[in-house]
Amino acid sequence: MTDVLAPTALDLARLEFRDELLASGLLVGTSVPGIYGRSGDFERVIAGLDRILGEAFAALDATVLRFPPVYPRADFERTDYIASFPDLSGIVSSFEDGDREHRELLAAREEGRAYEGWLKPADVVLTNAICHPLYATLEGTLPSGGGTYDLSGYGFRHEPSFDPMRLQSFRMREFVFVGTPDAAQLYRDTWLDTSVALLASLGLAVQAVPANDPFFGRAGKMLVSAQLRENLKVEIIVPLYGDLHEGTAIASANCQRDHLTHAFDIRTTDGEVAHGACVAFGMERTVLALVRTHGTDLEAWPVDVRALLGL
Numbered sequence: 001m002t003d004v005l006a007p008t009a010l011d012l013a014r015l016e017f018r019d020e021l022l023a024s025g026l027l028v029g030t031s032v033p034g035i036y037g038r039s040g041d042f043e044r045v046i047a048g049l050d051r052i053l054g055e056a057f058a059a060l061d062a063t064v065l066r067f068p069p070v071y072p073r074a075d076f077e078r079t080d081y082i083a084s085f086p087d088l089s090g091i092v093s094s095f096e097d098g099d100r101e102h103r104e105l106l107a108a109r110e111e112g113r114a115y116e117g118w119l120k121p122a123d124v125v126l127t128n129a130i131c132h133p134l135y136a137t138l139e140g141t142l143p144s145g146g147g148t149y150d151l152s153g154y155g156f157r158h159e160p161s162f163d164p165m166r167l168q169s170f171r172m173r174e175f176v177f178v179g180t181p182d183a184a185q186l187y188r189d190t191w192l193d194t195s196v197a198l199l200a201s202l203g204l205a206v207q208a209v210p211a212n213d214p215f216f217g218r219a220g221k222m223l224v225s226a227q228l229r230e231n232l233k234v235e236i237i238v239p240l241y242g243d244l245h246e247g248t249a250i251a252s253a254n255c256q257r258d259h260l261t262h263a264f265d266i267r268t269t270d271g272e273v274a275h276g277a278c279v280a281f282g283m284e285r286t287v288l289a290l291v292r293t294h295g296t297d298l299e300a301w302p303v304d305v306r307a308l309l310g311l
Ligand code: ATP
Pocket: 157, 159, 165, 166, 167, 168, 170, 172, 212, 213, 214, 235, 249, 250, 251, 252, 280, 281, 282, 283, 284, 285, 286
């Protein structure tokens, strides 16, 4: 019988990597797993990566849009996020009552009791996927040829972990296309290839593999098999722990089909429901994959990689 609490060799390798990141100062720990501060060096790599991503996708001439890390709860309700990923979501709550209720709240707090009962859900939720706020703005008919968008921002996913690659709050850069079904499929496949080549040029041992989203519960199992069968999600993975693990996803290229376009009633000029596709890069994960590959000392990274990133 195996002891379920005993850490595996992979757990130990991840903990060791995390310790190395904390010791080097690239990450600064907090009391919550998956929430870190980052050093100036870490952010220099993020900035370089952000720049070369913009250059690699420049031919798209995408509309640049930046949203804050929260978006309207009414729009969240139009997605099926709470059905598919209840465990990952984050609803914001705040205090909306008067002095009397505030005194009650403080008294409960003073006694060490829970005071969440005095808070109410606010009209915003934490953004989980940075394309959701975009889709919420596209209701109606798209321009002919569809639309292409360059997004960047923080996503929240409630998945606390000691694995430094699995954060609760992290940045994504996403290039989204919305248009006809054929154009969406072509977009995904074309820009997947560009993305693999770009990441490989940074010295990462990338591989594109079929993947699925972590849909919740029994109903989720059917969504997983449909996603795999129809090849809707491809992840770009990098092996970080030798034979212990096949690799961690640093980016994904996705065919959303009419998933969000249907929810937000987004149509092409012929009146049909549009299809969406996106290529999404995990910014922190990509930097961490670079650190794992080239070491914690940025000065010692290969000259060509440093030059590409402007380090
Ligand atoms: P995973 O299968 O590893 O949980 P995902 O399928 O949920 O990832 P996507 O929704 O495709 O991820 O998000 C796009 C990218 O964002 C991922 O390829 C990854 O680089 C990054 N990402 C996703 N979840 C996390 C996380 N918890 N911490 C850090 N980066 C993440």
